[in-house]
Amino acid sequence: MAEEQSTPAIENVPGSNPKDLSQVVQGTAENLLNKLEENLGEQKGAELPEDQLLQSSAPGPLDKEGKNVEDVLNIISQSIFREGEGHILLKLCDRSSLLSVVSHSLSAYITTLEPLPLQRLSSRIATEVSIWMCSLFNFTDGAAFCHDDTRDGLVKISRMTLHQHYPKMVQDGFEALFSRPPVIYLTSGTYVDIAHYVCVQLGLPLSTIRVIRSDLEQEEALEAIFNEDKAAGRLPILCIANVHSSLFQSFSPSKFSEVCQKNGIWLHLEGHALAALALAEESSAPTPNADSLSLTIGSWIGVPAVPFVTLYKITGMEEIASFAGLSTVNPSVRLNCLPLWCVLRSLGEDQFKSRINNIFEMMEVLNNKMAEFSSIRILSQRPEQKEFINVQDVCKADFDMEKIFNTVSPALAFQYVSINPPNPESRVPDYFNNLNSWLGQTMQRDCGQIPLEIVDVETTGYVLRLCPFESLAFSGVSLTEDDLEAFIIALENQTAILNATVCQREKFIELIEAEIKLQLVEIPHWAGLGGVCYIPPEQRRSPDDQEANNLPYTDEELHLINHKNVQVINQLRTLDSAFSLGEGGDGRMCIRFGMVSMDTDVEELLALVTKTGTDLDEQVDHFQNMEEMVRKGIQQAQSDLQRESEEVIWQEGILRHVPLVGSIYNWISPAQKTQVQGRTLSLNEGKLSTSDVLYKGPSPEKSVSNDSEPHTEEVCIIDETSKEVSSLTLQPTPQTTE
Numbered sequence: 001m002a003e004e005q006s007t008p009a010i011e012n013v014p015g016s017n018p019k020d021l022s023q024v025v026q027g028t029a030e031n032l033l034n035k036l037e038e039n040l041g042e043q044k045g046a047e048l049p050e051d052q053l054l055q056s057s058a059p060g061p062l063d064k065e066g067k068n069v070e071d072v073l074n075i076i077s078q079s080i081f082r083e084g085e086g087h088i089l090l091k092l093c094d095r096s097s098l099l100s101v102v103s104h105s106l107s108a109y110i111t112t113l114e115p116l117p118l119q120r121l122s123s124r125i126a127t128e129v130s131i132w133m134c135s136l137f138n139f140t141d142g143a144a145f146c147h148d149d150t151r152d153g154l155v156k157i158s159r160m161t162l163h164q165h166y167p168k169m170v171q172d173g174f175e176a177l178f179s180r181p182p183v184i185y186l187t188s189g190t191y192v193d194i195a196h197y198v199c200v201q202l203g204l205p206l207s208t209i210r211v212i213r214s215d216l217e218q219e220e221a222l223e224a225i226f227n228e229d230k231a232a233g234r235l236p237i238l239c240i241a242n243v244h245s246s247l248f249q250s251f252s253p254s255k256f257s258e259v260c261q262k263n264g265i266w267l268h269l270e271g272h273a274l275a276a277l278a279l280a281e282e283s284s285a286p287t288p289n290a291d292s293l294s295l296t297i298g299s300w301i302g303v304p305a306v307p308f309v310t311l312y313k314i315t316g317m318e319e320i321a322s323f324a325g326l327s328t329v330n331p332s333v334r335l336n337c338l339p340l341w342c343v344l345r346s347l348g349e350d351q352f353k354s355r356i357n358n359i360f361e362m363m364e365v366l367n368n369k370m371a372e373f374s375s376i377r378i379l380s381q382r383p384e385q386k387e388f389i390n391v392q393d394v395c396k397a398d399f400d401m402e403k404i405f406n407t408v409s410p411a412l413a414f415q416y417v418s419i420n421p422p423n424p425e426s427r428v429p430d431y432f433n434n435l436n437s438w439l440g441q442t443m444q445r446d447c448g449q450i451p452l453e454i455v456d457v458e459t460t461g462y463v464l465r466l467c468p469f470e471s472l473a474f475s476g477v478s479l480t481e482d483d484l485e486a487f488i489i490a491l492e493n494q495t496a497i498l499n500a501t502v503c504q505r506e507k508f509i510e511l512i513e514a515e516i517k518l519q520l521v522e523i524p525h526w527a528g529l530g531g532v533c534y535i536p537p538e539q540r541r542s543p544d545d546q547e548a549n550n551l552p553y554t555d556e557e558l559h560l561i562n563h564k565n566v567q568v569i570n571q572l573r574t575l576d577s578a579f580s581l582g583e584g585g586d587g588r589m590c591i592r593f594g595m596v597s598m599d600t601d602v603e604e605l606l607a608l609v610t611k612t613g614t615d616l617d618e619q620v621d622h623f624q625n626m627e628e629m630v631r632k633g634i635q636q637a638q639s640d641l642q643r644e645s646e647e648v649i650w651q652e653g654i655l656r657h658v659p660l661v662g663s664i665y666n667w668i669s670p671a672q673k674t675q676v677q678g679r680t681l682s683l684n685e686g687k688l689s690t691s692d693v694l695y696k697g698p699s700p701e702k703s704v705s706n707d708s709e710p711h712t713e714e715v716c717i718i719d720e721t722s723k724e725v726s727s728l729t730l731q732p733t734p735q736t737t738e
Contacts, residue, residue: 096346100298100305100339107338111331122331129337132344133309136352137277139293141315145326146307146337150296151194153310154240154268155201157292158184160317160324161237161266162202170323174203180235185225186211188245191270195240214246219259222251226263236265243271243405252402257289270294272410272469275356279394279408280401300469301355303343307336359468360391362484363409366466369488370414375495377421379463380413411467415460416495418502428461431527435498436462438527438595446490449483500598505529508593508602516540517610521584523592531582531590532606534613536564552586562589564613571612637679 067075110121130144147153163169166176186195186209195209210229216222226236239260241248248256260267269290277293291313298306314321321327329335344352370376391408393399415428416436422428428436433456440454443464451471455463468479508529512518517540521531539557553561565581569591572579582592591609596602680689 094303096301096343097303099342099346100303103339103342104305104334106342107331107334107336110335110338111333118331119329122329122335125335125341126329126337129341129344133295133311136349137274137293137295137311138280139277139311141313142311143314143321143327144337145310145312146340147310148307148336150294150308151197153292153294153308154194155198156324156326157266157268157310157312158198158202158238160312160320160326163320163323164266164317165235165237165264177204180233181205182208182237183210183229183234184208184237185239185265187214187240187247188242191240191242212247216247216250219251219255222256222259223263226259226265230263236263238266238268240268240270243269243273244411249406253405254289254402261289266291268292268294271405272296272300272467273405273408275300275410275469276360276394276404276408278353278356279360279391280399280404281395296469297340299472300359301343301347301352302472304472306340306343309340357391357395360408360410362479363412363468364391365484366412366487367409370412370491373491373495375416375418375421375499377415377417377424378413379415379457379460380409380411410469411465413455413463413465415463416498419499427459430524431522433462434525434527435502436464437525439494439498440464442494443487443490446494447483447487449479450487497595497597500600501527501529501595503598504596504600504602508532508606511603511606515606515610516543517613518606519588521582521586521588521590523582523590524585526582526592528592528594529596529602531584531592532609533561533584533588533590534565534568534609536560536613537617553588558587562587564616565589565591567616568609568613571616572608575608633679640679 111118113121126144126146129146130142133144134140134142145153145156147156162177162182165182169176182204184195184198186192189211192209192211196206198204199206199208212222212225216225229236241256243249243253251259257267267290269292274293274295293311295309295311297309298304310326312321312326314327318327329337347355367378367380370378394404394407415432416439417424417428417432418435422432437454440452440462443450443452450466451468453465455465457463509520512520512532517535519533519535521533523531539553539561566589569579569581569589572591580592580594582590584590593605678690
């Protein structure tokens with residue numbers, strides 16, 4: 001009777017039906033996502049005050065009263081919008097991407113189960129993920145460990161190798177390492193930071209890490225390094241190999257693995273080329289004998305919020321794997337492998353492999369297209385690889401797995417080197433770094449759908465790198481053939497501009513070297529033709545005097561040169577606003593020229609700069625000559641006026657100028673009024689004459705003026721008081737016609 005009464009009660013519990021429960025969870029998560037996207041799209045609606053946004057407000061105490069769901073979502077959505085600088089979040093139009101986001105809510109939701117059912121369900125999901133991942137990547141006798149930090153898997157692998165080589169570590173702890181300190185090898189220096197992180201997490205000294213030289217090509221040389229550390233009382237335990245590194249590429253995977261296995265060293269592989277292992281048929285040869293692999297599944301298949309996966313050998317090592325925390329599933333907060341389980345269920349094996357295959361095929365198309373550019377050097381292809389192997393061959397049953405990492409191209413690295421490239425064995429000049437930086441920024445602007453990054457490589461210089469396995473935006477489902485075609489067309493157009501600029505630059509430099517008035521200025525981080533500096537006559541140096549040319553300009557000379565070039569650029573801007581002012585590495589101001597085409601007349605541009613500078617020099621010379629002329633004219637006029645004043649005194653008599661006596665004498669016998677004539681200086685003729693011509697009116701027959709004739713300005717010096725002081729005025733000379 002009790003059982004009959006309990007049955008209806010269970011049926012009335014909301015969500016007791018598994019189908020209803022699934023709909024409730026899915027509907028709730030999707031409603032929250034839709035609400036979040038809706039708030040992001042309504043940035044013009046009711047905006048929050050600045051003090052409520054996460055970017056504008058400082059962390060503070062919790063509010064006394066809670067907020068409803070809509071208010072909380074409004075705060076986080078507008079904060080996301082501000083953080084993204086107006087860019088709306090990528091819409092989750094892919095069903096697998098949406099499922100991955102929703103599954104995070106599910107992974108937290110299932111923690112409400114009782115401990116025993118929760119542990120059973122978690123173990124089942126984790127076991128299926130391990131089986132599926134090992135099957136997809138042909139990794140036999142292995143298990144999968146899901147983690148949120150990409151470095152966490154390597155930390156636990158290192159801890160497991162420590163327990164493997166130091167059995168007493170469980171009881172003795174770090175004291176077990178004293179007798180023979182461990183050694184961890186790296187095949188690439190790019191992983192040094194991660195290796196140091198591992199040492200910090202495990203309490204190991206940084207001297208545990210050793211980077212193997214990349215020039216090793218013989219197995220004996222690699223084994224000699226291992227024996228060297230053994231002879232020094234150290235114990236090699238782990239080798240972290242990047243499948244793209246030069247050292248690993250110089251060996252076959254099986255040979256490299258064989259050397260590590262022979263010396264009891266755990267081999268851990270990393271790199272995006274590992275994604276190609278999923279393309280191989282199950283009937284083909286197994287994965288190269290690695291002991292563990294690091295996989296970034298989410299970026300490989302273009303699905304967000306998917307955990308990282310580390311595959312490792314488990315057979316016979318179950319206990320130490322448990323010590324390292326690799327086989328432990330702790331769903332108390334959330335089950336982190338559930339999103340991956342949901343995504344794999346949604347995609348299936350065929351679609352999972354198809355997404356990875358699409359990326360490799362797109363990279364193969366880009367490699368083949370860009371190989372046709374004579375001015376671009378492809379750095380991601382190994383030059384010694386003579387036989388071309390198609391990506392589709394990896395799927396064949398008879399494919400040789402030894403060639404798999406030399407077949408696929410997970411990244412594309414290229415560099416513009418012009419039609420006449422510099423020495424490939426050394427780093428390119430700084431000017432080519434500027435060109436590659438300009439090319440990268442231009443491609444990022446014109447083809448934003450393809451994530452291109454600019455990388456400074458120590459041995460080669462600036463390199464443009466494209467790696468679709470590191471970006472969710474560049475996945476096998478979001479990128480189309482039209483996007484690739486647009487990328488190739490844009491690259492072709494920009495390289496044509498670069499080729500023209502490099503070609504014209506050679507002529508540009510030759511013309512500058514042939515002109516003593518101009519000097520070439522190297523502008524840091526400038527990718528155009530370059531800069532040209534106009535040198536004033538006083539600062540010019542003879543091209544034959546090499547010793548003087550090697551000396552730097554003084555601060556005074558540099559100031560005069562910069563002042564002159566600022567005047568030149570201001571004058572040029574009145575003709576064309578495209579002229580710009582630049583500054584060289586030595587502090588010299590210059591006229592800066594950018595990218596040009598083959599139709600640009602470089603000689604005409606430099607001639608314009610030279611003519612403008614010369615005209616300014618002539619104006620300076622003219623003003624200097626005028627200054628000298630005026631100075632001499634003033635001196636001569638003062639001398640003439642002084643002489644005439646003295647003559648007037650003698651003519652009038654000395655007594656008239658004696659104090660007291662002169663006034664009585666002038667009262668008795670008034671003197672005739674005598675005035676000293678002023679002087680006028682012709683600036684055109686440099687002739688000094690009396691100023692009486694300025695006060696004579698023109699004759700009627702000569703009153704017609706000719707406006708076409710230039711006006712002549714003269715300096716008139718008049719001494720009206722018959723004293724030493726003279727006044728200087730500028731007055732136009734009356735113009736008449738004959």
